[in-house]
Amino acid sequence: AQRVTQPEKLLSVFKGAPVELKCNYSYSGSPELFWYVQYSRQRLQLLLRHISRESIKGFTADLNKGETSFHLKKPFAQEEDSAMYYCALKGAGEYGNKLVFGAGTILRVKS
Amino acid sequence: KAGVTQTPRYLIKTRGQQVTLSCSPISGHRSVSWYQQTPGQGLQFLFEYFSETQRNKGNFPGRFSGRQFSNSRSEMNVSTLELGDSALYLCASSLEGGGNTIYFGEGSWLTVV
Numbered sequence: 001a002q003r004v005t006q007p008e009k010l011l012s013v014f015k016g017a018p019v020e021l022k023c024n025y026s027y028s029g030s031p032e033l034f035w036y037v038q039y040s041r042q043r044l045q046l047l048l049r050h051i052s053r054e055s056i057k058g059f060t061a062d063l064n065k066g067e068t069s070f071h072l073k074k075p076f077a078q079e080e081d082s083a084m085y086y087c088a089l090k091g092a093g094e095y096g097n098k099l100v101f102g103a104g105t106i107l108r109v110k111s
Numbered sequence: 112k113a114g115v116t117q118t119p120r121y122l123i124k125t126r127g128q129q130v131t132l133s134c135s136p137i138s139g140h141r142s143v144s145w146y147q148q149t150p151g152q153g154l155q156f157l158f159e160y161f162s163e164t165q166r167n168k169g170n171f172p173g174r175f176s177g178r179q180f181s182n183s184r185s186e187m188n189v190s191t192l193e194l195g196d197s198a199l200y201l202c203a204s205s206l207e208g209g210g211n212t213i214y215f216g217e218g219s220w221l222t223v224v
Binding site for chain 1: 146155156159212214
């Protein structure tokens, strides 16, 4: 079964501190992993995906197949990073566009 | 270009009624998916349509149904509404093929009283 686990409901850090939002997944094949972000009163939007191996807004995420993890990291948090973050999985090669989401983590960056 | 558009944005219905929600995908996108978002269950996949055919379905009762039109616009219907159906219903669209970004609409807030 496909499952995405985000163990923290809320992560509160001070501005300038490092951030790590945890994501673990369960999938028998090769998944595509994504991080989506939802800022206050805005729509859900893609932050980054593992196949791109890019850094967006200072965030990076590396797929670790051994640990089945896709943690989201940023070295120095900014207040504008405060939002709800969702980790999501899509079965690579699966027919269609079905995403399985984790429960989400609220990131609160304090000044 | 315009994003995914959902109507209505907010609605209140009574238990037992039925509701239809509409979604216009981004121009050129033929894949349309629906998700239910609640505080307790989070984001859950309802179904996906492509070229007017349902090709993926989540674990929801038959009261939840949908369809897609030839212009890729989609509707979802919930019949015999229950209090637990109160949620934000999100529509998402995408180009066909792996690696394409899935774009979400702002959602339709449904309250069942």
